[in-house]
């Protein structure tokens with residue numbers, strides 16, 4: 001028979017939102033338990049240099065920042081566990097959660113900080129080479145190294161795509177950027193950076209039709225100009241996708257109010273409260289606007305303070 005563990009404050013997810021919530025909850029003696037999730041440290045572990053987080057005048061790498069946040073949460077005795085929560089039942093006053101290894105946890109408060117994950121185009125050929133590990137990636141910083149001295153293609157026109165294209169341009173002989181409209185979505189400074197990089201070629205109005213390969217690894221991409229109808233093949237060994245993110249909220253959808261794109265809705269603006277009393281949200285799981293480490297950290301702080309006040313009001 002499986003035993004039930006009672007937890008005062010369960011934090012699901014370990015990005016800047018989760019770790020900041022953990023630091024505040026631990027210092028308030030809430031004895032938080034954190035499940036790190038499928039990607040411990042979250043999306044910042046796939047970023048290179050973070051230059052816009054206050055307090056790091058010389059910048060810091062994403063992975064290094066997450067190591068420091070984890071150490072800070074541990075310093076106040078956060079119980080940090082490797083593993084993930086894959087089912088919840090928030091229908092009663094005790095919030096029930098199950099981990100992937102079958103453990104049942106009953107939590108007085110839950111802080112959802114599950115973040116968001118990279119989106120893919122959804123082409124069969126893209127998914128095939130992604131699963132084979134044969135040249136499709138959604139993270140230039142993680143995988144760019146493998147394509148040193150080679151030619152790569154990246155799809156997307158937001159800040160992420162620009163950042164990744166620029167990163168790849170330092171490793172690869174040539175980077176072709178596929179932009180589906182005739183303009184960038186990225187901020188001007190980021191777009192200008194790629195436009196001014198000699199070994200980045202930008203193809204506007206260009207859709208990806210198929211990722212080509214030899215059955216094992218990527219060899220090129222077949223594209224079409226949506227204005228002229230012209231089709232062509234671009235040779236490359238790496239195909240990078242940087243077209244945005246999907247919030248990791250699927251397991252909550254039967255209990256927590258989500259918007260039409262899957263982001264968690266705040267029940268009360270200016271707080272971290274969800275529609276379920278005792279369940280709070282922080283970070284990108286509820287943020288499709290700002291999506292920054294600093295905003296995630298800020299909402300993590302709010303969630304821990306809201307959880308603490310909720311427990312106090314119950315007399316805990």
Ligand code: NDP
Pocket residue numbers: 121155156157158159160161163180181184185186242243244245289290291
């Ligand atoms: P965005 O949603 O901003 O951009 C996604 C891009 O992908 C858009 O250009 C979009 O095209 C394109 N796209 C979406 N679907 C497809 C498709 N099926 N085929 C081709 N292209 C597609 O996501 P990002 O991840 O770039 O950025 C998310 C947020 O994070 C933003 O707010 C951004 O500013 C921020 N950010 C900030 C950074 C920084 O300041 N250093 C670094 C990285 C991100 P279209 O424009 O036509 O819709």
